[in-house]
Amino acid sequence: MTKSIRGRLQWWYGSILSVALTCFGSLVYLQAERDMRDRAMRQSLAALDDLAAGLRAARPRHPRGGHPGFRGESLLENAGGLPLPAELLFPVPPPPQPPPPAADGESAGGMFRGRPPRPGVGGPRQGPPPDGARPPLGRRGPPDRLEFVIWNPDGSRMLQSRGPGAAVLASLERPTALPEPQVRQTDQALQVFQLGPADTVLLVHRTLSDDRAGLRLFGGMIAGIGGLTIATAVLGGRWIAGRMVRPIDGIAGTAATISAARLDRRIETSGLEQELVPLAQVLNQTFERLQLSFQQLTQFTADASHELRTPLAVIHAETELALLQPRTAEQSQDLPAFCRTDARPGGCTPAAGTW
Amino acid sequence: MKILVVEDEPDLLRVLAQALRESGYAVDEAADGEEGLYKARAWEYDAIILDLLLPKLNGWEVLQRLRQERKTPVLILTARDGVQDRVRGLDSGADDYLAKPFHLTELLARVRALIRRSAGLAVSEMQIGQLVIDTRSRTVSRDGSVIPLTPREYSLLELLALNRGSLVTRTQIYEHLFEEQEESFSNLVDVHVSNLRRKLGGDFITTRRGQGYLLHD
Numbered sequence: 001m002t003k004s005i006r007g008r009l010q011w012w013y014g015s016i017l018s019v020a021l022t023c024f025g026s027l028v029y030l031q032a033e034r035d036m037r038d039r040a041m042r043q044s045l046a047a048l049d050d051l052a053a054g055l056r057a058a059r060p061r062h063p064r065g066g067h068p069g070f071r072g073e074s075l076l077e078n079a080g081g082l083p084l085p086a087e088l089l090f091p092v093p094p095p096p097q098p099p100p101p102a103a104d105g106e107s108a109g110g111m112f113r114g115r116p117p118r119p120g121v122g123g124p125r126q127g128p129p130p131d132g133a134r135p136p137l138g139r140r141g142p143p144d145r146l147e148f149v150i151w152n153p154d155g156s157r158m159l160q161s162r163g164p165g166a167a168v169l170a171s172l173e174r175p176t177a178l179p180e181p182q183v184r185q186t187d188q189a190l191q192v193f194q195l196g197p198a199d200t201v202l203l204v205h206r207t208l209s210d211d212r213a214g215l216r217l218f219g220g221m222i223a224g225i226g227g228l229t230i231a232t233a234v235l236g237g238r239w240i241a242g243r244m245v246r247p248i249d250g251i252a253g254t255a256a257t258i259s260a261a262r263l264d265r266r267i268e269t270s271g272l273e274q275e276l277v278p279l280a281q282v283l284n285q286t287f288e289r290l291q292l293s294f295q296q297l298t299q300f301t302a303d304a305s306h307e308l309r310t311p312l313a314v315i316h317a318e319t320e321l322a323l324l325q326p327r328t329a330e331q332s333q334d335l336p337a338f339c340r341t342d343a344r345p346g347g348c349t350p351a352a353g354t355w
Numbered sequence: 356m357k358i359l360v361v362e363d364e365p366d367l368l369r370v371l372a373q374a375l376r377e378s379g380y381a382v383d384e385a386a387d388g389e390e391g392l393y394k395a396r397a398w399e400y401d402a403i404i405l406d407l408l409l410p411k412l413n414g415w416e417v418l419q420r421l422r423q424e425r426k427t428p429v430l431i432l433t434a435r436d437g438v439q440d441r442v443r444g445l446d447s448g449a450d451d452y453l454a455k456p457f458h459l460t461e462l463l464a465r466v467r468a469l470i471r472r473s474a475g476l477a478v479s480e481m482q483i484g485q486l487v488i489d490t491r492s493r494t495v496s497r498d499g500s501v502i503p504l505t506p507r508e509y510s511l512l513e514l515l516a517l518n519r520g521s522l523v524t525r526t527q528i529y530e531h532l533f534e535e536q537e538e539s540f541s542n543l544v545d546v547h548v549s550n551l552r553r554k555l556g557g558d559f560i561t562t563r564r565g566q567g568y569l570l571h572d
Contacts, residue, residue: 302435305434306408306434306435309434309436309454309455309456310364310367310434310455311366312455312456313367313434313455313456313457314364314366314367314370315456316456316457316458316459317367317370317371317374317456317457317459317462318366318370320374320458320459320460321370321373321374321377321459324374324377324459324460325377
């Protein structure tokens, strides 16, 4: 890792922000995915209910046993894939054209259209979306749709919706159904099935590809916005870190000007940030001790110099005095008395002849 | 010529006094600042050699107080050789500054220069009629021939010559010629003047009875 405080601040700042944004974005994405599945499930269950209700309504009224007779053909003709309701997070647009009117009597489309959506669930509806409905974001394929298959008790197919997914529906085996709805789920579709009236088996097939495309786009948007946020924050962090370390440059500048000749200078602490004041105080105390030591050293040198200069001056002067004029031996005897006290012990005597 | 040496180092004081005496000066000694200031105020010296680091009263103080009363030339002789000290010393009223260790001959030359300048002379030779007084070699000559004088006689002649045309009182002569420890008799000056007149000839020296002596050109 870099040794720069500024770089390190940026690194940690960017890392923490990335982790936080990643967690947040992941949570949002997962929540959106769960919402999408829940919505698909609710729509499928509602469609299953509607289908069962429609079958019950279309059942002939003669009480004889055997297979109930349905006006299946008319139901089938109008059940070419049921569009999704408009309140989706990624709304599915209406089919390219409105479904044709029912040929005779009740039809699956008419049946569904006639039932109001249950509160909180939203039943399947047909028809154009409200004005101003936008096309789904990032839609790649055909819109998601609800399709269905109804099996007779003997395993043959009674009805099957017609639509883009007809081929997929045709390949489906009749599942072992129970009175309660059961769910099968793959990445691309959701299937809900249950026992219908008169031991029929009802299955609603809900495609998920369009929702998934929208979800992917949503994930991409989260990632893009997160990346941009991180980049902006790191750049801002660089600027802030630059401002934070600027006082340190100031301290270094002042410290650099403090030399032996200017040891009395100190770092100004009044304008410093709270965190930097202890550093400046420690430095100032160090300079204080340095100045004191330097003064003591200077004083010691001066004292030593003085202590040395005076005896040296005596030796010098007396030597010159001795040479100032011719002297007798007796006169010379008196002269080097200083050597015994000022110079070296026992040295510099006339006998030694060294003075 | 009388010089006061204020120095707390006994050996140096002794050497300085001896060197100055051998050079023909009368020398008074002081071992601390108080004694030095007292003597400098009490007598009229031709020059004062002053140390700075002195017991009782430091050299700066001595100089400052002395300058309130007297203009005696002062040479500071000290171990403090910093430029600041030299500047401070000269600005405080000292006439010269010499740092230890020093050359004795240089010190003596500076003392001569101090005395000469205080008398208003530019060179070391004085001419009085046919007499030439050389203050550097302390000799007197006439027409190139040296007249032998005792140190005391030379000092008396130099004192009169430096104050040429002015009356020099007997007190001044005593103060400038005799050290404090010397026993001086009242007629000692008359003896020296009489000897000078005899050796130099002529009437250079005029006696003002009861006042003092006067040297004419």
